[in-house]
Amino acid sequence: MSERPIPLLELAITGLLAQQPRSGYDLLKVFSETAMGGFSSSPGAIYPALKRLERSGSVTGDVENRDTLRPRRVYRLTAAGVETLKRQLGRPVTRDDIVRHSDGVMLRFAFAGEVLGPHEATRILEQFAHEIECYLPELKAQLATLTEAEGRYGFFALRHGIDMYSADARWARKVIRELKGRVPPRQAKRQTVEPVRRKRSKRGGRRP
Amino acid sequence: MSERPIPLLELAITGLLAQQPRSGYDLLKVFSETAMGGFSSSPGAIYPALKRLERSGSVTGDVENRDTLRPRRVYRLTAAGVETLKRQLGRPVTRDDIVRHSDGVMLRFAFAGEVLGPHEATRILEQFAHEIECYLPELKAQLATLTEAEGRYGFFALRHGIDMYSADARWARKVIRELKGRVPPRQAKRQTVEPVRRKRSKRGGRRP
DNA sequence: AGCGTCATGTAATGTGTTACATGATTCG
C-alpha cells in the first residue's frame, strides 16, 4: 500500500524545497551550516539528487539571472512533488525505521509538522515512541545475558543504546505533551511559490 | 599520519573476527540477532566485504568440513589484520565522527576495550565526550535563533539532537568513571587462534 | 513431502564519496 521509501537525501531536499525554493548551493549551505550536517553536503551528492528529482517530476528548476554572468538554478516543488512528499511523510514508523533509519523519522516529523500539521506530526511521534518502548525491553533482556566476563565493553555499548532509546522516548513523549497543550490549528499554513527569499532557515534533527 | 577510515561494515567484521573466528553466516547472524542490527546483515554486503578483506590481507578463510557436503568457510584475522584494526581503533575522535559517524565511535570503543585495553577505550570516550561538549553550545546557540514563527518543528527536532548529544556525553562520562573505578589491567587478554567455538556474543552499540 | 534453517554466493542497480574542473564576484 504505502510507497517505498525514497533516499533520505531526496526526502530532505524535498522537504526543504517545500519550505521555500532553493538552489543547489543553498541546499549545500543548509547541510553544511545547520544541524542537518548528517547529510552529505557535497555537490557530488546534491546536484545529481536534484537532477533525479527533476527527472521524476518532483521538482522544477528555473534559471534565475539568465542574463547576468552568474546564473542560479532555483528549484521548487511541483504539485506531484508535494504529493510524493506527503506520501513519504505518511508512511508508518516501523521497527526498522528506529533501528536503522532513525534520522529519517526525525526528518519526517519536522516536515510533517509543517506540511501536514500537528496532528500528523503527533502520530509520527506516537508511533516512534511506541516502537521504542516495545524495543527497549528486548535490549534490556539482552543486557541481562551479558556477563562481566563475556564482553564488558559490549555491555557498556549496549547500555549506550538503551540510554539513547530512552532519551528518544522521553523526548517524544514530552513533545507530544507540548503539542497537545497548544491549540492545534489542524492544518499548517501552506507555502506557495513566493518569489525566492534568500533566507536560511536553520533546522534540526540529528545526523538526519 | 593516521590511516583513513575503512567502511564501518569492514570495521565491524574485523572487530568481531578479533574476538573469534567466524563464518560469513555467523556474522550474518550476529548482525541480525543482536543489537548490532544497524548493519546490513544481508549476504550481498557481508560476503563481498569478507572477500575484500581477504584480498587486502586482513583475514584468511579456511574451509572447514571440506570432506562433508556442507563446507563452511571460517575466517580469522591475520597479523596484518590485527595491525589494521589497531590503527583504526587508534584514530582520534573528530567532530565529523560524532556528527556523521557516531555509530563508528561506539564500535571503536567496544573493540578498543577488548583489543587494546581500558586505557585506549577511556581515551576514545574522553575524546568523544569532549567533542560533544564543544558541539553542544553551538547547537544551543542555533536553538536560540529559532523563533516560534520560523520553524516550530525544526525547534523540536533540534532539541532532539541536543537531548541525544547530552545523553551521549552523560553516558560517556559515567563509563569513564566506572572504568576508572576498577583496576585497569592495562592490556586485555589476547585472543589467539582457538579452534572455533560456536558461541554468539551479543554486543551493543546503537545502529552501528 | 514440504518447510525452515544452514550456508554460500552472484548480478543489477542505485547512490554516496572523493576528487577534480571551471569561472565570476567580493572583500581586504
Next chain:
DNA sequence: CGAATCATGTAACACATTACATGACGCT
C-alpha cells in the same frame, strides 16, 4: 591583486540493497 566565497557541475570508484540462485540437512 590574491583569497575566500558564490555557483555549478562531472567522472571514477566504492559500497549497499535487492533480488535471485543453489543445495544439504533436520524435523514433522
